[in-house]
Amino acid sequence: MSAPSTERTEAQSVASDAVLTALAVGSRPEAPGGWSASLTFWWRAMLKIKHVPEQLFDVTMFPIMFLLMFTYLFGGALAGSTSAYLQQVLPGILVMTVAMITMYTGLTLNRDIQKGVHDRFRSLPIWRPSTLVGPLLADGVRYTLASTVILVLGLVLGFRPDAGVGGVAAGVGLLLVFCFSLSWIWTTLGIVMRSEEALMGLSMMVLFPLTFVSNVFVPPETLPNWLEAFVTVNPITLLVTAMRGLMHGHAVGGEIAIVLMISAALVAVFGPLTMLVYRRAA
């Protein structure tokens, strides 16, 4: 090394020779496949949780709060007893909570893109959607965590699913599929919207009516006609009915089919749309 090195501290010094060696030994592997790249981005999201575990607050405290609040607030009045109400309301609250949490997908992406590191990702020779699919898979972990919290607390409070473990697992599986699909709306908006606040406001405006104006708390028959009409076609209602059926062992094949169809439609529309706006994002 020819440059004077007297004033350098050992820890900070850069050795040109070492840089040269590092450059020379570098091999040129094949570009990773789409699935492998997605898993790498999933790993990145997990690392972020490791460094900032506070971000799990929403998937642990929200569910606990919602479940306790609504069970004891409405239980007596609506079903005569909290434990009777719990059998009906728990699948509903599960759907509502996890659907609410999908909002954070958009917020996280929005923040991530504003920081600028996506320029690096977009200049890499990888399957482009993997940048977004990876975080969505990581969100799947968060949704599962939230579901587990609710189910465990529910069991403690007296939730007894007639269809047993299999039914509960099937129900949660359906919920994850729906929420993964719903998340694509938030990825589109997360890229398009300039500010986090605006995005948050819009997400709330969509999610609050969607989750509350449904059959989560009350049977639709008790509602005025115009409201009942909305509630019956609300995808959340269908999902809740399907989940109740799966967990308690009623036949709900029709609802499941419709929920899966809606999920497929969401991905088919918002997946490509997300990629389109992602490519355009300057």
Place this chain on the structure above:
Amino acid sequence: MNGSAHPAVYVDGLVKHFGSTRAVDGLQIEVAPGALYGVLGPNGAGKTTALRMLATLLRPDAGTARVLGHDVVTEPKLIRRRVSMTGQFASVDEDLSGRENLVLLGRLWGHRWRDAATRADGLLEAFGLTDAAGRQVKTYSGGMRRRIDIAASILVTPDLIFLDEPTTGLDPRSRNQVWEIVRALVSGGTTVLLTTQYLDEADQLADRIAVIDHGRVIAEGSSSQLKASVGVGVLHVRLHDPEQRLRAEELLARTLDASIQVDGDPAALSARVTDTARVAYALSELTDAGVEVANFSLGQPSLDEVFLTLTGRPAADQRAEDGDGLDPSGATSQEVTA
């Protein structure tokens, strides 16, 4: 460059508008394989926008841009395989540690987990970052930040690397470290295209320099060609007695054979110097004539002075200028010859 090889970068008539802002406006550049090419321009000149188009992140509105022989619009995938971009701002994830960032990128370039880890450790070592490897990047100093940014660009040795203002905001020592890395990259066979706001950086590092302003090239050539046109240096003289400035101006103009600039300070003047050997002579002429010099300095022309020479006006931040519709047509393109 041999005749059959493609230029590493070939840009002709490249244009990018943002609304009414012409960020890049008919840019023309050609970079030979293996070269270290410097793009010099003030804030808002369009450096970042141009690089983002070359790195296939932004679609040009018009013109041609070919990187390693591939068109940026029709063959972006082929370019991404062989080119790396170190952006001006956050180009690694601040929430992750330096090592995690490198392993992540190693994976994305197709390394197996174990190879990615080995590669990451090798680079951390070479860049003097081993001690900080496990810390979140947001705790890094500016110099460390820039080094991890560059390390993140060479997980697979690229044929061409874009470095957007790699040393802006660094102290002299950190800047030297980055320079050393850049020189090592070039001697390893990688073509480097870097942008900078500092003439001395372009001068010290680059084989060829393009000076850009308002998104177009206003001068292009080797460092010595550029300096021949703007002067190798600038002599600043400050007099004891402002009354003597006129006399000093005459003397310097004659002995240095150069035009003299006077500015706000009534006792100061500066002259562009084409031959440093004449400076000592000029100063002794002043003393002989009884003009007392309080102090003097001979420095390289600043970017401002380069711009003043090339365009006849100072290098203002164009973003501030955009609003008041200043006509940039006064900036005539000028070919620099030795």
